[in-house]
Amino acid sequence: MKTQQTGAITNIDELFEAVGANDKTLTRAEKDSLDRQGFLIVPGLLDKKWLEQLRAAFEQLLEEHEKENGQHARQTTGTRHVPISLAPGQIFEDVYTHPKLLAAVRHILGDDLRFGGIHGRDPLPGFGQQGLHSDAPPRQPGSPYLVVTSLWALDDFTIKNGATRLVPGTHTETGLPPKETRQPNYNHPGQIFAVAPAGSAIIFNGHLWHSGTQNNSQEPRRTLQCVHIAPGYPYYTSIGQNVPEGVGPAARYLMTVNEIAEQQKEYWNNYQQAKGKPGKSEN
Numbered sequence: 094m095k096t097q098q099t100g101a102i103t104n105i106d107e108l109f110e111a112v113g114a115n116d117k118t119l120t121r122a123e124k125d126s127l128d129r130q131g132f133l134i135v136p137g138l139l140d141k142k143w144l145e146q147l148r149a150a151f152e153q154l155l156e157e158h159e160k161e162n163g164q165h166a167r168q169t170t171g172t173r174h175v176p177i178s179l180a181p182g183q184i185f186e187d188v189y190t191h192p193k194l195l196a197a198v199r200h201i202l203g204d205d206l207r208f209g210g211i212h213g214r215d216p217l218p219g220f221g222q223q224g225l226h227s228d229a230p231p232r233q234p235g236s237p238y239l240v241v242t243s244l245w246a247l248d249d250f251t252i253k254n255g256a257t258r259l260v261p262g263t264h265t266e267t268g269l270p271p272k273e274t275r276q277p278n279y280n281h282p283g284q285i286f287a288v289a290p291a292g293s294a295i296i297f298n299g300h301l302w303h304s305g306t307q308n309n310s311q312e313p314r315r316t317l318q319c320v321h322i323a324p325g326y327p328y329y330t331s332i333g334q335n336v337p338e339g340v341g342p343a344a345r346y347l348m349t350v351n352e353i354a355e356q357q358k359e360y361w362n363n364y365q366q367a368k369g370k371p372g373k374s375e376n
């Protein structure tokens with residue numbers, strides 16, 4: 094875990110400097126994997142102490158959430174969901190501002206990127222099978238990528254306990270996955286399982302077809318899900334209005350929507366209306 098600098102950050106280069114990322118943070122092979130396969134599995138990003146802190150915080154936040162709201166979510170779906178507030182919490186901030194993650198996000202989305210949210214998920218034994226889906230609105234041919242998802246394994250991800258499945262290369266598809274492909278029991282011939290030790294990050298283009306799978310063990314399979322987004326993402330403008338006091342400069346920058354971003358949103362709206370005719374900046 095790193096300690097972030099304290100001055101306000103005003104652009105992506107300052108963000109990279111503050112978190113300790115640069116153009117060498119991703120290897121050539123990692124960039125190729127993001128481009129061609131649409132994902133990257135990086136072991137060892139969370140060390141033992143950090144993992145233990147995150148697991149304890151996960152359980153505590155879940156207990157508080159269920160005390161206030163009941164156990165509705167887990168009783169209806171069999172999955173424990175943990176809303177993670179954006180209030181100051183260095184152990185979470187260091188996850189979604191991790192240099193490896195931000196380097197991957199920039200590689201996929203380009204220079205204007207923001208943080209969309211963080212959420213905990215734990216499919217209980219016997220539950221968790223999802224249909225293949227993407228985390229982003231369907232793309233049109235040639236339209237930019239809008240979302241990067243990262244899953245941080247707080248427990249080992251194994252075939253038995255429901256490792257995430259991914260369909261390599263599907264991030265370039267346009268439209269939704271076909272209906273049949275979205276059924277939870279459908280096995281895609283190209284799917285692979287993101288088997289990875291606790292402490293790994295599975296970082297993928299949010300347009301990639303993926304899903305949780307059933308936890309057939311008797312143990313938890315906890316993950317932190319983060320999303321980072323580009324200005325065209327419909328939820329983009331709903332962030333930035335409630336940046337909590339006390340978050341570090343990198344987190345604050347990532348949660349703040351500035352004027353430039355607003356202009357880019359307008360650009361994106363125009364682009365959508367032009368039905369896929371790319372503007373000059375995309376030639």
Ligand SMILES: O=C(O)CCC(=O)C(=O)O
Pocket residue numbers: 214223244255256257258303304305306316
């Ligand atoms: O937890 C996982 O393995 C993936 C979950 C997922 O894709 C989702 O909840 O949308």
